[in-house]
Amino acid sequence: MRGLAWAQMRAHAGRYVASVLAVVIAVAFIVATLTLNSTLKAGVADSLAGQYATTDVVVTGNVDAAAVAAVPGVRAATADATIGAKIARPGEGTSWGSAVSLSQDPGLRWQKLADGRYPDALGEVAVGANLGIPVGSQLTVTPFTGKTTTASSATVVGLIDLEGTVQQMNGTTVFGSTEQLDRWTTGSGIGEIRAAGDGTLSQEQLAQRVRSFLPDVTVETGVRQAELVSQQYLGDSDLLASVLLAFGAIAVVVAGLVIANTFAVLLAARTRDLALLRCVGATATQVRSSVRVEAAGVGVVASVLGVGFGIAAAWAVTRIASAADVPIPLNGVTVTPVTVVAGLVVGVVMTMVAASAPGRAATRVSPLAALQPLESAPEAVVVSRTRRIGGTLALLVGIGVLAVSVTTGQVLTACLGGLLTFVAIVVLSQRIVPAVVSGVGALLGRLGGPVGLLAAGNAGRNPRRTAATATALLIGVTLTSTLVVGIAVTRASAPGAVEDQFPVDVSIMTRDSAGLPVELTDAVRDLDGVTAVAQLETAELTLADGHTMPVVGVDVAALRATARNDISLPGPGQLMLGPDERRAFGLAPGDTVTLGGTAGHADLTVGAASSNRLALVDNQTLAMLSSQVTADRMWIRLADGVHDDRLAVQDEIASLAEQFAPGSDIGGSLVMRATLDTVLDTMLLIVAGLLSVAVVIALIGVGNTMALSVLERRRESGLLRALGLTRAGLRSLLLWEALLIAGVASAMGVTLGLVFGITGSASVFGFEGLELGTLPWLTLAAIVLGGGAAGVVAALLPARRAAGTAPIAALA
Numbered sequence: 001m002r003g004l005a006w007a008q009m010r011a012h013a014g015r016y017v018a019s020v021l022a023v024v025i026a027v028a029f030i031v032a033t034l035t036l037n038s039t040l041k042a043g044v045a046d047s048l049a050g051q052y053a054t055t056d057v058v059v060t061g062n063v064d065a066a067a068v069a070a071v072p073g074v075r076a077a078t079a080d081a082t083i084g085a086k087i088a089r090p091g092e093g094t095s096w097g098s099a100v101s102l103s104q105d106p107g108l109r110w111q112k113l114a115d116g117r118y119p120d121a122l123g124e125v126a127v128g129a130n131l132g133i134p135v136g137s138q139l140t141v142t143p144f145t146g147k148t149t150t151a152s153s154a155t156v157v158g159l160i161d162l163e164g165t166v167q168q169m170n171g172t173t174v175f176g177s178t179e180q181l182d183r184w185t186t187g188s189g190i191g192e193i194r195a196a197g198d199g200t201l202s203q204e205q206l207a208q209r210v211r212s213f214l215p216d217v218t219v220e221t222g223v224r225q226a227e228l229v230s231q232q233y234l235g236d237s238d239l240l241a242s243v244l245l246a247f248g249a250i251a252v253v254v255a256g257l258v259i260a261n262t263f264a265v266l267l268a269a270r271t272r273d274l275a276l277l278r279c280v281g282a283t284a285t286q287v288r289s290s291v292r293v294e295a296a297g298v299g300v301v302a303s304v305l306g307v308g309f310g311i312a313a314a315w316a317v318t319r320i321a322s323a324a325d326v327p328i329p330l331n332g333v334t335v336t337p338v339t340v341v342a343g344l345v346v347g348v349v350m351t352m353v354a355a356s357a358p359g360r361a362a363t364r365v366s367p368l369a370a371l372q373p374l375e376s377a378p379e380a381v382v383v384s385r386t387r388r389i390g391g392t393l394a395l396l397v398g399i400g401v402l403a404v405s406v407t408t409g410q411v412l413t414a415c416l417g418g419l420l421t422f423v424a425i426v427v428l429s430q431r432i433v434p435a436v437v438s439g440v441g442a443l444l445g446r447l448g449g450p451v452g453l454l455a456a457g458n459a460g461r462n463p464r465r466t467a468a469t470a471t472a473l474l475i476g477v478t479l480t481s482t483l484v485v486g487i488a489v490t491r492a493s494a495p496g497a498v499e500d501q502f503p504v505d506v507s508i509m510t511r512d513s514a515g516l517p518v519e520l521t522d523a524v525r526d527l528d529g530v531t532a533v534a535q536l537e538t539a540e541l542t543l544a545d546g547h548t549m550p551v552v553g554v555d556v557a558a559l560r561a562t563a564r565n566d567i568s569l570p571g572p573g574q575l576m577l578g579p580d581e582r583r584a585f586g587l588a589p590g591d592t593v594t595l596g597g598t599a600g601h602a603d604l605t606v607g608a609a610s611s612n613r614l615a616l617v618d619n620q621t622l623a624m625l626s627s628q629v630t631a632d633r634m635w636i637r638l639a640d641g642v643h644d645d646r647l648a649v650q651d652e653i654a655s656l657a658e659q660f661a662p663g664s665d666i667g668g669s670l671v672m673r674a675t676l677d678t679v680l681d682t683m684l685l686i687v688a689g690l691l692s693v694a695v696v697i698a699l700i701g702v703g704n705t706m707a708l709s710v711l712e713r714r715r716e717s718g719l720l721r722a723l724g725l726t727r728a729g730l731r732s733l734l735l736w737e738a739l740l741i742a743g744v745a746s747a748m749g750v751t752l753g754l755v756f757g758i759t760g761s762a763s764v765f766g767f768e769g770l771e772l773g774t775l776p777w778l779t780l781a782a783i784v785l786g787g788g789a790a791g792v793v794a795a796l797l798p799a800r801r802a803a804g805t806a807p808i809a810a811l812a
Contacts, residue, residue, distance in 0.1 A: 023302035023347045024309060025696065031310025031343040035335055036317060042334040051110040051226070056197040057207045058225040061217030065193050071213045073206050077195040078103035081181040086662070087172045088140040088151075089133065097172030099143060101181040102126070107196055111175060116158035122183065125174040126158035135159060141174060142662070143184040152184075194222075288360065295355035296348065303347025310343060311335055387427055394424035406762045414763035418756045422478065425752065429467040429474070437466060437744050451729055455736035470745035477746050477787055481753020481780060482760070488776045489761040503563040504635040506650060508657050510664040515630040520660035527656075529639045529649055534558035536633035537619055539626035541595040547585070551575070551595065552614045553622030553629065562637045568609035569616065575604040576616040582606065597626030636668070703794035717802050727803040734799035735792050742791020746784045754780070 052058070059068050059077075069077040081101040102118060103109040109118075114129040125141070127133050135156055142151040160175055176184070197206045203221040210219045220228065277287060315333045401417030404410075425432065441456020508524075510516055516535070525533045537553040556569045570576045575593060577585070587593060589608035594601060602625055604617065622629060638649055650666065657664045717730055725733075754775075 019298050019351065020302040020305070023299065023351055024306040026350070027303050027306025027343045027347040028310035028313060030346060031307050031339055032313040032317070034339040034342060035311055035314035035333060038334040038336050038339060039314065039318060039332070052194070052222040053110065054107050054196055055194040055222035055225070056203045057195045057210055058220050058222060059193040059195065059210060059214065059217050061214075063193065063214055063217050067214065068193050068195050068210065071195075071210050073197055073201045073209055074195045075198040076105040076108060077193055078105055078108045079178070079193050081178070081185050083143050083181070083185045085174065085184070086142040087174060088142070090138060090140075097174070099125075099141060099174050099176060099181060099184055101178050102175050103194070104178055105196070108194055112161045114159040114161035116156075119157050119175065119177050119180065121177065122180055123152070123154055124157045125154040125176045125180070126160050127156055127172075127174055128162040129159040130162055131172060133159075139174065141184070154180075192225075291355060291358070292352065295352050298355075299348035299351030300344075302351065303344045306347055307340055307343040388431065391424045391427035391431075394420055394427065398422075398424055402759050406759050410763060414760050418482075418760065422752065422756070426471055426474070429471050430463040433467045433470045433474075433741075433744065433748070434463040436748065437470075437740050440744055441740050451725075451733050452736050455733050456740060458733070458737055466741055469741050470748075473742060473745040473787060473791070474749045474752075477749025477783060478752045478756070481750045481783060482756040483753075484776055484779055484783075485753050485757025486760050488774055489757060503565050503567050504668050505564065505638045506636040506653050506666065506668040508634040508636070508653070508661070508664050508666060510632050510661050512632075512661065512664075513630060515632050516634055516664070517660050520656060521634060523656050523660065524634070524636060524653060527649070527652055530636060531639050532558065532561040532637040534562040534635045535631050536614075536635065537622060537629045537631045538633070539597055539622055539629045541597045541625055543585070544594045549585070549595070549615055551622060551625075552616050552633070553619035554616055555619055559635065562635045564637070568607065570607060570618050570621075572618065573602070573604055573621065574607045574617070576607040576609045578609045578614075581615060582608075595625060597628070599623075599625055599627045601625070703798060714805070717805070731799040731803045734802060735795055738791045738795030738799075739788050742794075743784065743788030745791075746787025749787070750780045750784055 057074075065077040065079040068074060079101070080103075083099050085097060085099045087097050102111060111118075111126070113126075116126070116135040119125050125139065127139075133139075133156055135158065137156045139154045139156060140151050141154050154174065154176070158175075162173075195206075195210070197203075201209065203223065207219045207221050211217075278284070311333065318333060398417050398419075398421030401420060402414060403417075405414035405417055438456055441452065508516060508520070515537075521533060521535055524530060534555060536559075538550055539553070540548050541551045542548050554569065556571075559567075559569060568576050575595070577587060582588060585593075587606045589606055591606045592603050593606055594603050596602075602621065604621070609616070636653065654666050657666060720730060720733075721727075
């Protein structure tokens with residue numbers, strides 16, 4: 001039987017194309033995800049391994065480089081200093097980056113010079129060669145130390161080759177001598193001390209010796225420190241890979257459905273052959289064994305191809321990233337044995353499992369019955385009843401969980417309820433889909449005439465086949481529609497939620513002790529579209545027990561005119577504190593608290609603020625308590641109509657802030673809304689691309705199932721032709737059937753997507769906070785029409801084959 005199975009595979013290789021494509025796509029997706037994740041990790045690790053290549057031990061803690069260098073066995077030690085900085089280039093604008101020290105010891109200097117020389121004096125720096133800043137350029141570097149900062153001029157004397165290194169992701173970086181960094185950091189920027197041994201001890205031995213001489217510091221080997229820093233750079237890359245693999249799992253499930261349909265078609269086409277084998281002595285076990293051999297062969301070939309295509313796709317992504325100068329160290333492609341094995345195992349196991357049910361079905365029919373013309377068999381009564389009862393119970397529980405999660409605002413519970421509801425609908429699809437198809441077919445039969453009515457009847461005649469065709473497409477369309485609707489509703493509803501968290505449209509905050517200049521306030525107030533501006537002043541006040549508290553003084557009337565929502569504002573002699581602040585200082589609403597500053601003391605009554613994170617008093621009270629008041633915040637409200645052009649207004653305000661208060665931070669609801677829109681757009685683009693993989697596989701399944709339909713209705717098609725139905729009429733019959741099934745599956749998927757998308761958003765914002773006026777109806781309609789049209793395209797080849805069979809041959 002094994003030889004017969006291989007002979008069948010060689011003779012009818014074209015029949016396996018659909019299964020092979022489904023497996024290749026699913027396996028390639030998984031392999032590409034794992035390969036890119038491995039490549040990213042290897043690139044970052046290799047880059048940092050180069051940084052620590054000549055470092056034997058790394059010391060962090062309250063110690064200086066001289067103390068480390070004095071340990072026996074240490075040849076040299078250098079203190080690596082890093083500090084955030086603003087780098088300005090005349091005529092080129094300003095960017096935020098960092099300043100990094102260069103080791104004075106050449107053996108511990110990991111930076112490779114691309115052009116020029118290393119800086120060795122004050123006022124000299126080197127920059128990354130990738131920044132396009134030539135040697136000789138003048139830069140203005142403003143280090144950020146949390147104190148009053150002073151800008152200093154620096155000349156670029158060298159270019160550092162950062163290509164393929166993780167440091168390229170750090171933005172604009174300037175490298176200076178140790179003396180220069182000491183001036184900029186004022187001793188606050190030392191991150192770690194790297195030391196090189198004299199060769200007498202291994203890294204582990206040298207680390208142990210440093211620990212014995214300096215017990216109060218943390219000591220790691222150079223290799224271990226490279227691993228730790230690599231993990232910091234990678235951050236949530238494993239989480240991202242898990243999310244992508246979840247989409248790969250969806251592709252695997254859909255591919256499994258397609259493979260099951262494909263083998264059902266293959267075995268249906270060979271039912272008489274298999275029955276003849278049974279008649280001449282082959283047992284049912286032997287027949288099933290031959291089917292397993294075929295499935296294993298298809299799985300191995302397709303999995304190998306999928307692994308190859310996945311690696312090729314990962315390589316293409318790295319090339320595109322390199323061509324686009326993406327600052328991520330993707331050097332080559334790293335393919336681990338685990339990735340290859342995982343791809344092969346997933347592909348083969350998926351194929352074997354998916355083909356097992358058709359293989360068992362092929363041996364359930366007696367040999368003599370199987371020699372008769374092929375007809376579809378109804379589902380067993382027990383199985384049908386179990387399916388109905390189990391599916392109905394799961395549907396009711398899923399709907400209940402969704403309702404509770406929406407009421408209580410539990411997002412994770414809503415996801416569980418949606419999943420349970422969707423699984424229940426898939427289980428009940430043999431009842432739901434054929435009924436809907438028959439109903440829609442009856443309505444549309446007038447357009448297709450008798451052929452359309454016959455197509456609707458045929459689609460509902462075999463519920464199992466119709467449901468199998470629709471389910472694969474239903475999964476992809478439902479997931480896509482859910483995300484499309486959820487993102488659209490979130491984009492429309494998020495502004496209200498953002499305004500609850502950020503009561504102002506735009507805010508400006510500075511860390512400079514001089515505060516925000518009055519000129520900035522006047523310039524912002526004069527901008528078109530600005531309706532209100534309020535300045536907030538801050539001072540450090542002292543409680544009776546000696547604890548200090550930053551207190552913000554406000555002009556109550558100006559702040560009320562600026563805020564978008566109701567915030568708790570202080571009255572005369574009142575200190576407004578939020579729940580966290582009251583808890584931190586052990587205060588309750590109505591308590592009297594004594595606050596003192598440089599100008600005097602006063603007893604204030606604690607007021608209860610619902611969510612204020614600032615301790616608020618009116619500005620007259622703050623001025624009475626402290627003479628060291630800093631106007632460090634500004635709240636700005638825009639006219640309502642300006643929201644449509646919020647980015648332009650935000651840019652104008654940011655430009656003024658940069659002019660009058662360099663280094664200040666821009667925040668508020670407009671910034672958050674713009675960021676949220678960007679995140680949602682990116683998410684929609686990525687998810688749509690990922691789920692399209694499942695949709696493509698599902699459409700292959702539509703073609704498979706239509707091929708099975710042609711086989712099962714071979715005699716019926718011949719009879720219709722004998723009664724006068726033309727070849728074009730028979731093709732139209734099958735295409736109408738494909739259109740009905742694919743269109744109904746797409747429409748059901750969109751409907752479920754609407755329900756899941758809206759309920760999921762409601763679990764976040766609440767129904768009262770939803771904005772449903774911006775639902776993407778055109779996009780959803782395009783999904784339905786596209787699904788129906790794609791179903792017709794997938795059925796073209798089976799319809800052509802059916803129409804090409806002569807009536808006499810079909811009736812034989």
